[in-house]
Amino acid sequence: MREVLAEAAFQLFLERGFEQTTVDDIVARAGVGRRSFFRYFPSKEDAVFPDHERCLADVTAFLAEAGDLEPVEAVSDAARLVLRMYSANPEFSVQRYRLTREVPGLRTYELSVVRRYEQTMAGYLRGRYGESGDGALRAEVIAASVVAAHNNGLRTWLRSGGEGDAEAAVDHALGMVRRVWGSGADGAAATPSAEGDVVVMVAAKGAPMWRVVQQIESAIGQG
Amino acid sequence: MREVLAEAAFQLFLERGFEQTTVDDIVARAGVGRRSFFRYFPSKEDAVFPDHERCLADVTAFLAEAGDLEPVEAVSDAARLVLRMYSANPEFSVQRYRLTREVPGLRTYELSVVRRYEQTMAGYLRGRYGESGDGALRAEVIAASVVAAHNNGLRTWLRSGGEGDAEAAVDHALGMVRRVWGSGADGAAATPSAEGDVVVMVAAKGAPMWRVVQQIESAIGQG
DNA sequence: GACGATATGGCACTCAGTACCCTCTGTAAA
DNA sequence: TTTACAGAGGGTACTGAGTGCCATATCGTC
Numbered sequence: 057m058r059e060v061l062a063e064a065a066f067q068l069f070l071e072r073g074f075e076q077t078t079v080d081d082i083v084a085r086a087g088v089g090r091r092s093f094f095r096y097f098p099s100k101e102d103a104v105f106p107d108h109e110r111c112l113a114d115v116t117a118f119l120a121e122a123g124d125l126e127p128v129e130a131v132s133d134a135a136r137l138v139l140r141m142y143s144a145n146p147e148f149s150v151q152r153y154r155l156t157r158e159v160p161g162l163r164t165y166e167l168s169v170v171r172r173y174e175q176t177m178a179g180y181l182r183g184r185y186g187e188s189g190d191g192a193l194r195a196e197v198i199a200a201s202v203v204a205a206h207n208n209g210l211r212t213w214l215r216s217g218g219e220g221d222a223e224a225a226v227d228h229a230l231g232m233v234r235r236v237w238g239s240g241a242d243g244a245a246a247t248p249s250a251e252g253d254v255v256v257m258v259a260a261k262g263a264p265m266w267r268v269v270q271q272i273e274s275a276i277g278q279g
Numbered sequence: 280m281r282e283v284l285a286e287a288a289f290q291l292f293l294e295r296g297f298e299q300t301t302v303d304d305i306v307a308r309a310g311v312g313r314r315s316f317f318r319y320f321p322s323k324e325d326a327v328f329p330d331h332e333r334c335l336a337d338v339t340a341f342l343a344e345a346g347d348l349e350p351v352e353a354v355s356d357a358a359r360l361v362l363r364m365y366s367a368n369p370e371f372s373v374q375r376y377r378l379t380r381e382v383p384g385l386r387t388y389e390l391s392v393v394r395r396y397e398q399t400m401a402g403y404l405r406g407r408y409g410e411s412g413d414g415a416l417r418a419e420v421i422a423a424s425v426v427a428a429h430n431n432g433l434r435t436w437l438r439s440g441g442e443g444d445a446e447a448a449v450d451h452a453l454g455m456v457r458r459v460w461g462s463g464a465d466g467a468a469a470t471p472s473a474e475g476d477v478v479v480m481v482a483a484k485g486a487p488m489w490r491v492v493q494q495i496e497s498a499i500g501q502g
Numbered sequence: 503g504a505c506g507a508t509a510t511g512g513c514a515c516t517c518a519g520t521a522c523c524c525t526c527t528g529t530a531a532a
Numbered sequence: 533t534t535t536a537c538a539g540a541g542g543g544t545a546c547t548g549a550g551t552g553c554c555a556t557a558t559c560g561t562c
Binding site: 057088089090091092095 | 540541542543544
């Protein structure tokens with residue numbers, strides 16, 4: 057029944073537009089009572105994103121069992137979970153993307169959905185980094201970065217009409233975040249640049265990348 | 280008139296709650312016609328954020344003339360502009376924060392407002408980093424990071440009841456973003472860590488910080 | 503005093519969302 | 533077979549946000 061309603065709603069939104077479609081139109085096409093619509097969807101907007109509630113639960117469950125994964129990797133994998141929901145139905149996702157782009161109300165609604173993913177991730181990261189000190193700050197910035205990167209990759213794919221490789225686009229975007237925030241500095245030496253002056257930096261082995269960066273700058277005296 | 284309406288609306292929202300206050304209640308207290316309310320505020324929610332439209336214009340104007348400022352500094356300063364709007368009216372901002380926390384509809388609305396700041400910043404950064412390649416990605420991730428950091432500092436201050444130093448809280452939060460994304464690596468040497476193994480890194484002088492980080496990691500072979 | 507422009511009020515309407523109650527259907531116990 | 537019950541769906545009436553349209557000031561200008 058939920059599916060029947062979501063299907064009827066989406067068809068009508070594509071045909072007439074979101075605002076031009078009333079809930080009565082939807083239930084008429086679905087052949088059910090008006091009251092039943094609101095039993096399955098709290099608002100008209102919800103019918104456009106029928107699968108996000110389940111996906112959010114998946115993400116929450118995944119992070120609850122993320123165990124000893126590197127934190128940035130964990131939330132990146134959580135983001136990939138969301139991507140998979142989109143890439144599982146390319147045509148639907150692309151059509152919904154175009155619809156959402158046109159309708160301010162749907163854009164706003166989508167924001168609130170995305171925000172819940174972000175807060176779930178931030179909550180997980182707070183648990184890993186600690187609530188005190190800058191742990192919460194770092195958690196929120198990283199969560200926002202991961203979400204932004206995910207959305208960038210996702211939209212790149214959606215704009216392509218679902219033709220390209222969604223996973224690759226998002227992996228690439230997440231790579232930038234991981235490179236900056238991930239704790240991947242375990243000791244190594246970079247090859248010196250061929251051109252002109254070079255900088256030599258020394259940092260403690262095993263320090264997380266963000267801390268190395270911080271240390272570099274504070275040593276430079278610009279912190 | 281706008282102010283009269285906003286004032287009356289806010290008072291009522293505090294007294295009875297947002298959802299328990301109808302537009303008729305507001306216009307009755309303000310002593311104006313119902314139709315006038317919607318002339319000044321497109322929606323009931325807008326009356327809670329009467330100054331964001333002007334602030335967004337300020338931010339846009341600021342970034343339009345940001346000239347040769349370092350990009351991350353420019354958007355950070357833009358965020359400070361937003362903060363100033365909040366800190367100019369501490370009592371109001373704190374009350375509004377508490378109200379917004381309680382009312383889902385207001386939270387969603389605030390999200391859409393914040394999103395516009397973020398997009399303005401991302402647009403500016405795209406202009407600086409270039410739309411092609413990873414310029415757009417970097418622009419969006421940095422914009423999201425700056426907004427997240429700003430909000431973290433702002434909320435810390437708001438939760439304190441407007442007692443602490445808002446500027447300091449936000450400066451501190453933005454510092455983390457600048458340290459990671461700002462181009463502040465102009466050549467220097469860090470003092471070696473006292474404990475155990477150290478890492479020696481060599482990078483081109485003048486390279487932006489994010490590129491240094493990228494270079495380090497790709498040299499490590501984890502990219 | 504006539505006139506046009508701009509600001510405001512009033513009225514009626516649509517539609518999302520909710521509260522309340524009804525009906526139907528299937529199930530299990532008597 | 534009848535009765536009791538539960539749960540899914542339907543119907544009705546209501547509130548309240550937001551819009552369109554028109555009437556009415558109010559004010560500066562000629």
